[in-house]
Amino acid sequence: xxxxxxxxxxxxxxxLVGVNILTFVLFFVxxxxxxxxxxxxxxKYITQTAVDNxxxxxxxxxxxxxxxxxxGIEQLKQTIFFEKSVGLFVFDFxxxxxxxxxxxxxxxxxxxxxxxxxxxxxxxxxxxxxxxxLLIFYRGSYLEPAGLFLCIALMSISGLFxxxxxxxxxxxxxxxxxxxxYAPGMDAFKFIILPVLIxxxxxxxxGVRWYRTLFxxxxxxxxxxTAKAKGLSDLQVxxxxxxxxxxxxxxxxxxxxxxxxxxxxxxxxxxxxxPGLGSYTIDAISSQDFAIVRAMVFLGSFLYxxxxxxxxxxxxxxxxxxxxx
Amino acid sequence: MLNLLWTDYLIFGLVxxxxxxxxxxxxxxxxxxxxxxxxDSRVGVVSLSVLLFFLLIGLLDSSRINYQIQSDAxxxxxxxxxxxxxxxxxxxxxxxxEKTYSKPFAHTAYAKEMxxxxxxxxxxxxxxxxxxxxxxxxxxxxxxxxxISKGFAGLLYGGLLWLxxxxxxxxxxxxxxxxxxxxxxKTVLLSLLVxxxxxxxxxxxxxxxxxxxxxxxxxxxxxxxxxxxxxxLIIGVITTIVMLPIAISLGLLAGFFRGWVDxxxxxxYTTLSSIxxxxxxxxxxxxxxxxxxxNPDLFTTVEERADMRLLLLCLILGMTSWTxxxxxxxxxxxxxxxxxxxxxxxxxxxSRLKILKQHILPNVMHLxxxxxxxxxxxxxxxxxxxxxxxxxxxxxxxxxxxxxxSSRLEMARDPIVWWSLVxxxxxxxxxxxxxxxxxxxxxxxxxxRETS
Numbered sequence: 001x002x003x004x005x006x007x008x009x010x011x012x013x014x015x016l017v018g019v020n021i022l023t024f025v026l027f028f029v030x031x032x033x034x035x036x037x038x039x040x041x042x043x044k045y046i047t048q049t050a051v052d053n054x055x056x057x058x059x060x061x062x063x064x065x066x067x068x069x070x071x072g073i074e075q076l077k078q079t080i081f082f083e084k085s086v087g088l089f090v091f092d093f094x095x096x097x098x099x100x101x102x103x104x105x106x107x108x109x110x111x112x113x114x115x116x117x118x119x120x121x122x123x124x125x126x127x128x129x130x131x132x133x134l135l136i137f138y139r140g141s142y143l144e145p146a147g148l149f150l151c152i153a154l155m156s157i158s159g160l161f162x163x164x165x166x167x168x169x170x171x172x173x174x175x176x177x178x179x180x181x182y183a184p185g186m187d188a189f190k191f192i193i194l195p196v197l198i199x200x201x202x203x204x205x206x207g208v209r210w211y212r213t214l215f216x217x218x219x220x221x222x223x224x225x226t227a228k229a230k231g232l233s234d235l236q237v238x239x240x241x242x243x244x245x246x247x248x249x250x251x252x253x254x255x256x257x258x259x260x261x262x263x264x265x266x267x268x269x270x271x272x273x274x275p276g277l278g279s280y281t282i283d284a285i286s287s288q289d290f291a292i293v294r295a296m297v298f299l300g301s302f303l304y305x306x307x308x309x310x311x312x313x314x315x316x317x318x319x320x321x322x323x324x325x
Numbered sequence: 326m327l328n329l330l331w332t333d334y335l336i337f338g339l340v341x342x343x344x345x346x347x348x349x350x351x352x353x354x355x356x357x358x359x360x361x362x363x364x365d366s367r368v369g370v371v372s373l374s375v376l377l378f379f380l381l382i383g384l385l386d387s388s389r390i391n392y393q394i395q396s397d398a399x400x401x402x403x404x405x406x407x408x409x410x411x412x413x414x415x416x417x418x419x420x421x422x423e424k425t426y427s428k429p430f431a432h433t434a435y436a437k438e439m440x441x442x443x444x445x446x447x448x449x450x451x452x453x454x455x456x457x458x459x460x461x462x463x464x465x466x467x468x469x470x471x472x473i474s475k476g477f478a479g480l481l482y483g484g485l486l487w488l489x490x491x492x493x494x495x496x497x498x499x500x501x502x503x504x505x506x507x508x509x510x511k512t513v514l515l516s517l518l519v520x521x522x523x524x525x526x527x528x529x530x531x532x533x534x535x536x537x538x539x540x541x542x543x544x545x546x547x548x549x550x551x552x553x554x555x556x557x558l559i560i561g562v563i564t565t566i567v568m569l570p571i572a573i574s575l576g577l578l579a580g581f582f583r584g585w586v587d588x589x590x591x592x593x594y595t596t597l598s599s600i601x602x603x604x605x606x607x608x609x610x611x612x613x614x615x616x617x618x619x620n621p622d623l624f625t626t627v628e629e630r631a632d633m634r635l636l637l638l639c640l641i642l643g644m645t646s647w648t649x650x651x652x653x654x655x656x657x658x659x660x661x662x663x664x665x666x667x668x669x670x671x672x673x674x675x676s677r678l679k680i681l682k683q684h685i686l687p688n689v690m691h692l693x694x695x696x697x698x699x700x701x702x703x704x705x706x707x708x709x710x711x712x713x714x715x716x717x718x719x720x721x722x723x724x725x726x727x728x729x730x731s732s733r734l735e736m737a738r739d740p741i742v743w744w745s746l747v748x749x750x751x752x753x754x755x756x757x758x759x760x761x762x763x764x765x766x767x768x769x770x771x772x773x774r775e776t777s
Contacts, residue, residue, distance in 0.1 A: 018596035
């Protein structure tokens with residue numbers, strides 16, 4: 001088991017190197033630091049000294065891949081690629097383009113993100129499973145096609161609509177919750193309700209359909225027929241057999257996204273003014289802060305790969321038939 | 326004189342490709358069955374006709390021509406402007422621009438202004454709009470009746486047009502070899518009736534009213550929503566052309582050759598899919614923006630730049646979305662290459678390329694078909710979200726995302742300006758709903774596990 005995990009972790013390394021090279025090419029080769037400086041400083045008729053100043057402040061004044069002016073190993077080390085990429089691997093993201101410490105920002109901003117993401121996930125999964133079970137239970141009645149059509153209709157509504165309509169009706173007309181904002185500590189509760197509710201409703205359509213297919217696959221199996229033949233009621237079969245066996249794909253499906261919860265949701269956070277990592281990323285994108293965007297790309301890919309690894313491990317944990325080799 | 330942009334060429338090329346595919350399907354008997362299933366389903370037929378209607382609008386909007394506009398009578402100089410056929414059809418909507426916001430079917434402006442009275446004095450009132458309702462002398466009394474009577478006239482025209490089509494169909498169907506079932510045909514005709522009536526009614530209202538109101542600069546919201554259809558279609562459709570060749574070739578190669586080829590391809594798609602999609606798109610678009618800002622002389626018009634950005638967005642979306650299909654195809658190819666008929670072909674000495682092309686590719690096409698239709702709706706929805714973060718289509722081009730983005734702040738006004746948002750959401754919803762329903766039918770028809 002441990003050797004398996006170590007081997008998988010070693011496999012992660014080349015993928016992260018690939019991510020790094022890709023982002024490096026995107027950020028520094030397609031557009032040179034000179035272009036970026038001009039874009040940031042805003043003026044077309046800017047002097048070369050101003051550009052050089054900007055580059056030096058951010059450590060972009062080195063050559064891209066190879067430094068001719070140095071000797072030996074320093075030829076590789078004194079380059080933008082080395083300076084900006086190696087730090088990422090030890091989670092030293094350095095300073096953002098406006099001079100703030102990225103790691104400090106991230107560790108402070110991940111809590112609001114988690115405060116939204118975790119309840120959304122829990123309530124989302126619970127309500128999806130409930131409605132999917134209802135659809136299975138009323139299979140063959142007119143409720144099933146109606147429910148399925150409703151799912152497709154819910155899926156077809158833009159996520160932006162849920163947010164805007166929720167803010168307008170619940171936040172503004174009924175004034176049940178604040179429209180947007182955030183407060184630390186226990187005060188956060190009232191700010192969290194609306195985003196969580198919208199997150200749950202927004203995911204309902206696709207979620208219910210996904211869980212329904214899992215349950216359908218399970219209830220087509222032989223043991224279900226046997227259980228029914230033995231005279232168990234539909235409810236007993238559904239809860240004791242189908243739900244229990246369907247928990248394997250459900251659990252592993254949740255484990256994949258667990259690490260990514262840290263990243264928060266881009267859209268929800270920026271609409272509700274929540275100071276999490278999602279809105280951090282959006283702000284970085286709109287202010288064109290390349291250091292933050294690179295850091296978030298790296299963090300996001302790392303968390304995704306961790307999620308895949310956790311899934312593989314959790315398979316052995318919940319399903320005794322699976323043995324890792 | 327045609328004057329097309331890059332995306333126009335691509336969309337026409339794609340429609341040509343689809344026509345070739347339809348021709349091929351009709352020629353091969355064994356590929357009829359799943360399609361027959363789609364056409365037998367009522368939902369499938371209705372959603373397909375809605376999708377084709379959207380496609381028709383998109384195509385009309387892509388046929389750009391140099392159009393000569395008669396300017397004022399006194400200077401008889403003619404201006405040449407590039408307009409799409411759709412623009413020309415929608416001329417009243419395009420040209421009747423008010424000063425600022427107005428509600429749907431309004432004859433007065435949204436906010437009070439100082440208005441000159443008859444006796445020369447000024448008073449504080451809602452000014453009349455320049456175009457909408459200007460044919461009425463007493464709008465408060467006449468408007469309701471006028472709207473209803475115009476609506477009925479439109480209904481009548483729509484119905485008559487439909488009857489004409491119906492008789493044409495009944496006349497020509499006697500010598501048609503490949504026919505949809507009578508149930509499917511009835512449903513198509515019924516949905517056509519509804520569409521014709523709606524179009525008839527709206528076409529009667531449009532010259533006299535702003536059916537969905539006007540936006541901040543007084544532009545007709547219905548016009549914007551219709552123009553946005555093309556953007557939505559292009560994002561959904563061109564992205565898939567970008568993605569298909571990569572996904573199919575890499576997926577088949579990885580599954581068929583295994584070994585180091587498989588390792589390399591797996592590494593490629595794990596790396597790409599591990600980067601959060603939005604961030605990769607954001608990074609690429611940011612870079613494109615920097616490039617375009619530094620090379621402004623590459624693009625002569627605003628439209629060309631917006632078109633380039635749209636094309637680029639499709640390219641990037643395609644680059645990020647091929648991984649899912651590639652993984653599916655690889656797994657399926659791994660399974661198929663062990664099948665008896667492939668082994669038999671190998672034993673008979675058929676070349677590997679031929680095995681791939683003749684034995685494996687046709688047997689994974691159902692996966693391609695299903696993924697294509699499923700991805701389409703997701704891409705249309707993604708456009709709105711991306712435009713909201715300003716990494717979507719160019720702010721100067723018409724798109725539902727831009728409509729939502731620009732009218733989002735107006736929700737805080739009192740009375741609120743809701744019509745732009747609602748129009749964008751309704752149009753997006755109807756396209757995506759049709760695509761999703763169609764995808765469902767296609768999946769049921771093409772998935773071999775479902776055949777019983």
